[in-house]
Amino acid sequence: MDATTHAAHLHETHDAHHEEVGFLRKYVFSTDHKIIGVQYGFTALLFLLLGFLLMACMRWSIAYPGLPIPVVGGLLEKLFGSDVAAGGVLSPDLYNSFGAMHGTIMVFLAIVPLAFAAFGNYVVPLQIGAVDMAFPRVNMASFQCYFLGGVVMFASFFIPGGAAKSGWTSYSPLATMADLGHRFDGQTFWLIGMVLLITSSLLGAVNFIATIIQLRAPGMTWMRMPFFCWAQFVTAFLLLLAFPPLEAAGIMQLMDNLFGTSFFLPTGLIVAGNPVDVSGGGSPLLWQHLFWFLGHPEVYVLILPAMGIVAEIIANNTRKPIWGYKSLVYSAFAIGFLSFIVWAHHMYVTGMGTKISTFFQTTTMIISIPSVIILTCLFISLWGGSIRFNTPMLFVLAFLPMFGIGGLTGLPLGFNYSDLHLHDTYYVIAHFHYVVAPGTIFALFAGIYYWFPKITGRMMNETLGKIHFWLSLIFMNLVFMPMFAQGMAGMLRRMYNGGATYATTDGEVGLPAAILKANIGVTHAAFFLGLAQLPFIFNFFWSIKNGKKVTSDNPWDATTLEWQTPTPPPHGNFTKPVVAHRGPYEYSVPGAATDFTPQSEPDKKH
Amino acid sequence: MGHSHSPSHSNAGSADHAQEVARHVKVYITVFIALLVGTVVTVALNYLHFESMTVTVAIALFVATVKAFLVAGYFMHLISEKKAIYAILVSTIFFFAAMMYLTVWSRGQLPWGTRYLSSPTPGAPAGQIGH
């Protein structure tokens, strides 16, 4: 299918939009990269909210297993039936559905679309001085696939049996057997949804790479590209080459679910005392390999665009060039390359021989180095700057240590022997949430505050922004910091009762009471974290209409090309052809009139 | 021969361009025949039923690879393609190889004493675990 749409679309790039276009063509079926970017942004933010709400219900169940969820409990019972949400209490089944979908939605429907598709679509063509993406129609198709995928995923909540229950990792055989009662079960929907989302990402990736290779403005040499574009470029390659294997795996699991094949079902399965009537001969580990072959690159898909945003905003608000631009670029490439050969560090406890384990431990340690380098460069970039503490910058500054913590805690997981104790505990949960939540999400918030004026022509409110920042920062840490302790103590993830089963009783050694009690604090912190978003949501919508109008096209006195366009940029972006004359971060150039010299500014000398 | 492939049709129709294309047509035909021959060879060899599976596999895959190179090289005129394309393809092939090799390798690379069970599962003296 994608073959046709793709090949067909490839060629129909620019009979698009010549005539005066109506509302539908302008806002719904638009091929303008900026509109598509905004479409992606809105949809993704809504999914971010949904992902949060699911998690909020889960957190309640973790803290107060067996108690009805306040406020929404009744609604849940109405929506999902009293067999899974009796009296508004989350049943283990429903919890598992929520858990799987929280992960899936956050990763594939919220953060990636926001970080890669939304910001990438809107900003990259502007930053490289292009009129649009290389294949506008493909771009539109990409969004439509994403939207469809989202619809399918969302719909799966309401089918008999409910949404997928087997974790966002969907390990076989569970994924195939979790819901034997229903032919078209949540897992099937999940797989179909994933195939759509993957297709969307592939179309997007092709488009980004082609655009960056082909449509850079005159003078925009590779090493004059803003780091954000580099990050998106590498990210696109990760999506392009890491996603297809999961698509293949998805197709195979679909076959297992619908046509009774045994790709991931070994010989001799016995469920509830009865032999399962399948041919067998498959391999559960095959699924894990194919999943994590995507899974690990995926996590860098989550972080690289964020690092790109951070670099842009740091340069702009320290009023000086990024320190070590070249090493940033090379590190991004190193990460991209290495992320394809570390995946089995997610499979340390599946039973690994010395050689293979050594290989993956080594690559895992090596890949941590470029991240160290990137973070170090960003830290050092602060030195000697003249730092402006506006809202975007605050979020960016917070990103650095937050990602640092998340990254550092990846190291003990990276060794097979220490992972023995930490695997599948809340230590892992805390590790990656530090990277994606106070890490990536903060960077995305920063990006929203930073580019909002370019998109809408109005600034977002600073005071509300700062409130949003401080509350988010505090509660993020209150949510995730305790999880390290819980994980160290051996509290496992994916437990609807937050590990209550494993409480220490007289006669058996289990979890200390304090560790379990922490669940309650974390849960409340998570709720407050949600409330902390209200200033943002209000600010966001309010500023679209009533925000302070920007006085110039370049409110932040920035150097990169997106600020050389009218505000908001018209269709076709640049009013006059742009040429890049210099690097991306020429701030405080000695002897220059202003403390910023835009890339498009011709040299005085000749 | 690069320029004639890259669609610089500015000189399209001109005499030398015509010859250029004509020469390629010859190449295409030759490749076509080579491919057919390759197919026939693989199938024919298959009817000989070598004792060792390895030989059969080796030959079959070797011929297939040669055919693949012919198609990619001439029909898809990679041999005269730009290096940007090469860069993309080389990295792709590398990652594909890594995926295939590491996945298959890890299947044999297991902790001492690990067994793949099949029904029926052999009993084992507690004394000697392992294959």
Added chain:
Amino acid sequence: MQKLLGLPELASVHGHEVDKLIIYVHYLMGALFVGWTIYFLYTIWRFRRSRNPKADYVGVTNNSSNYIEGAVVVVEAVLLLVFAVPLWARAVDDFPPADKSVVVRVTGRQFNWIARYPGADGIFGKQDARLATTENPMGIIARDAKRAAEDPAGKDDIVVEGTSEVVIPVHTNVIVHVSSLDVIHSFKVPALRVTQDAIPGMSIPIYFEATRTNTYQINCAQLCGNGHSTMKGLLRIVPPADFDAWVKSKAGAAPVSYE
């Protein structure tokens, strides 16, 4: 440090090494975290706009960053080559001689654990998945009415099912073959610092030596369905004498089932 990190009670010999590695890594993390945090806080104070209105185009000129990164590389290399790799090699390659160890087969299923001992003859009986019934969930041939005769070795196997109890002697090498009947489970005993996924179609051995007599919880550390969070097992570590007594008490007796 153990306490500081909040590592749980330790009850195995090799677990000591696990903790050591965890602790060493956290020293590295701590150093980086503290170092960079101090630098970070100082910098944003020192170079705030009001105090430093004019940014410096060049910034840091010395290459101290290279030394920091270099140091990280070296430390990671040491942790990897000196500790992580050899330790893992020991964990999966040099098993204790099985005939001098207590060998148990622990099999997970939704949602409990089945422990199986070879019995007096020290030989595990054959299984055939196609014989599986609710009474004979693993399809042990010796327990199948029609085919029992085929495999006398299985007769005296001790099978503890329904209670998810595993009994082992203290201060003795124990080899556990971890497997599963249906979906993937994971045999995790935090106190012993062991985790091994129980994968259907595979039987993967781990070994350890317990250092304390006590009852520790066996966790299922892999999502395995709606009973996952309740799939608790109990590992009873008893003095060798008691263990032998326990084995005798079970030997010959009909397969224990508390269901």
Added chain:
Amino acid sequence: MEIPYTVEARNDTGLYNAKVGIWLFLASEVMLFGALFSSYILLRVGADPGTWPHGLLNIPIGTFNTAVLITSSVTVVLSWAALQMRNFAKYRKFQAITIACALGFLGIKTFEYREKFGHYEVWLKNPITVKHGDKEVQTDRLLGHIEFQGTHPSFWSTATLAAKQVESFKFEPDPFHYTMTAREMAHAKKAAAGKPHEVIEIKSADVKRLSAFVPAHSTYFGIYFTLTALHALHVLGGALVIAYLWGPGAKMWKTEPERYINRVEVSGLFWHFVDLVWIFLFPVLYLL
């Protein structure tokens, strides 16, 4: 607003956009089929003895289909060459052949599929004696065709017997089984050639498992159908694009010949890739 390099090549890369696009897309396709190939290898390496069927596919037909696809590939390049020579008529002729080949390929594949759906393996509770070629063998696994009430049903499985309350059915066993080596199979087939098919009566009560050669039969047929079906979808997709350019899309030849040639080239690149995938699929699935 005009997007640059849709027709002429950008001089630092030497490429026009669609060319970059299609090659990137093909790169991802390599990973897609690559993952399935890896799975094939892993499953095959892991297969228990006697559980990996071989020699059950129709090699002559497969060979013919390979030839068909190769032919279509050459006609694609020839048509492209014709366009470069500004010979539109010739281009149309060649692409017509391409499309015909594509349809032919799909037709033959469908026929092959149908053949498989009606071909069975039955696992018996206790062994019986059948002729494999010229010798008698004891076996509890038979290949062959079901005859039930004068018809040759497809898609039957163990469940069907219960559902249809079949007490017993007629079965024409093949004179071989894939547990033999390739050589033995060939020999048995030769020996049995021309001899009349024996038909035996099988009681459903004696059947342990019954499966047609459908994906559920074994991981081999699982991967066979998955790979070939996915490939067939690509053939269909490619054919549709080529047909579109051949028919309605051809208007562009009058207005923007250069761009039209590019489109043909790009669709051609995709087509060759599809051919290239088959070049591996054929030996791997049919011959090994």
